[in-house]
Amino acid sequence: MTSIGRGGGAGQAQGANPGFARGRRLRSTPALRRLTAQTRVAPADLVLPVFVKEGIAEPVPIGSMPGVVQHSPDSLRKAAHEAAEAGIGGLMLFGIPAEKDAVGSQADAADGIVNVALQQLRSDLGDELVLMADLCLCEYTDHGHCGVVTPAGVVDNDPTLDRYAAVAIAQAQAGAHVIAPSGMMDGQVAAIRAGLDSTAFTEVPILAYAAKYASGFYGPFREAAEGAPQFGDRSTYQMDPPNADEALREVAQDLAEGADAVMVKPALPYLDIVAKVAAAVQVPVSAYQVSGEYAMVEAAAANGWIDRERAILETLTAIRRAGAGQVLTYWAVEAARLLSR
Numbered sequence: 001m002t003s004i005g006r007g008g009g010a011g012q013a014q015g016a017n018p019g020f021a022r023g024r025r026l027r028s029t030p031a032l033r034r035l036t037a038q039t040r041v042a043p044a045d046l047v048l049p050v051f052v053k054e055g056i057a058e059p060v061p062i063g064s065m066p067g068v069v070q071h072s073p074d075s076l077r078k079a080a081h082e083a084a085e086a087g088i089g090g091l092m093l094f095g096i097p098a099e100k101d102a103v104g105s106q107a108d109a110a111d112g113i114v115n116v117a118l119q120q121l122r123s124d125l126g127d128e129l130v131l132m133a134d135l136c137l138c139e140y141t142d143h144g145h146c147g148v149v150t151p152a153g154v155v156d157n158d159p160t161l162d163r164y165a166a167v168a169i170a171q172a173q174a175g176a177h178v179i180a181p182s183g184m185m186d187g188q189v190a191a192i193r194a195g196l197d198s199t200a201f202t203e204v205p206i207l208a209y210a211a212k213y214a215s216g217f218y219g220p221f222r223e224a225a226e227g228a229p230q231f232g233d234r235s236t237y238q239m240d241p242p243n244a245d246e247a248l249r250e251v252a253q254d255l256a257e258g259a260d261a262v263m264v265k266p267a268l269p270y271l272d273i274v275a276k277v278a279a280a281v282q283v284p285v286s287a288y289q290v291s292g293e294y295a296m297v298e299a300a301a302a303n304g305w306i307d308r309e310r311a312i313l314e315t316l317t318a319i320r321r322a323g324a325g326q327v328l329t330y331w332a333v334e335a336a337r338l339l340s341r
């Protein structure tokens with residue numbers, strides 16, 4: 001048996017085989033490693049999800065996401081300027097209204113928190129950052145589900161589509177560059193496209209949260225967005241974690257309905273899905289590194305168990321390596337600064 005290792009095979013003269021692949025040759029200096037890196041993460045690939053809450057004067061820290069806050073409208077404007085300065089690609093906005101109701105009225109109210117924030121950011125920043133509006137009802141409904149519910153407590157698909165179309169128009173009107181539906185209702189992309197096309201917003205693209213799993217990794221987000229379901233869970237509309245083919249079906253369906261770009265969510269536990277989707281489509285694919293992924297690294301780092309910055313950059317590299325073009329991450333601004341060092 002030939003042992004292949006450093007210094008050549010046993011009994012094999014050094015250099016006897018000119019084709020002997022030596023992986024280590026290209027790893028010997030930082031400059032060589034940098035030159036031959038197959039995957040790069042650039043600040044422009046990163047999108048920062050942000051939360052803006054109605055009725056607060058100061059930002060409110062989120063306990064389960066150290067370093068992330070619920071913004072006041074003013075602190076959001078400041079954070080958005082810093083994000084632009086850091087060179088990231090965009091923001092994904094989530095609003096937390098003071099008043100919630102059964103249909104999530106504040107999602108499409110012109111003076112609703114998210115629409116006011118979009119207006120301010122668009123007038124502050126123009127087209128400097130891509131302003132994406134998360135389109136869902138769970139932050140706006142008193143029951144915390146992503147759509148309207150029947151008296152029996154079932155999330156009602158088709159009436160929800162009418163709400164989504166109205167919200168999309170309101171968000172586009174407020175200045176969103178991209179509408180990003182995350183509710184996982186069937187037919188949501190078609191309904192939103194039809195809504196936008198019936199108004200002046202035919203040029204506003206849709207980034208579909210196409211393959212969004214019912215994930216335990218959303219836990220901290222529900223503290224951040226105050227959108228935890230008051231009964232039941234989301235497993236009748238979000239995808240079941242064991243399924244991969246279904247992700248490709250969801251993506252194909254969303255593209256057929258008019259999605260301009262698609263997303264896989266969460267990211268790290270679903271890199272196989274990111275890779276499959278990226279191989280299957282010819283549109284931009286983003287991956288959402290969700291709150292629980294963030295919290296895991298922060299918690300381990302706080303305990304001194306891992307090297308925080310190294311772990312952050314490694315996760316982002318892995319998500320890009322799997323095939324995602326864009327990465328939504330709560331570390332977007334910090335990572336952009338690390339990458340520009």
Ligand code: PBG
Pocket residue numbers: 134136138146182183217218219220221222234289290291292
């Ligand atoms: C709302 C929504 C959720 C996330 C993004 N949009 C929560 C959920 O579906 O329960 C999760 C983001 C995160 O965990 O960082 N539909």
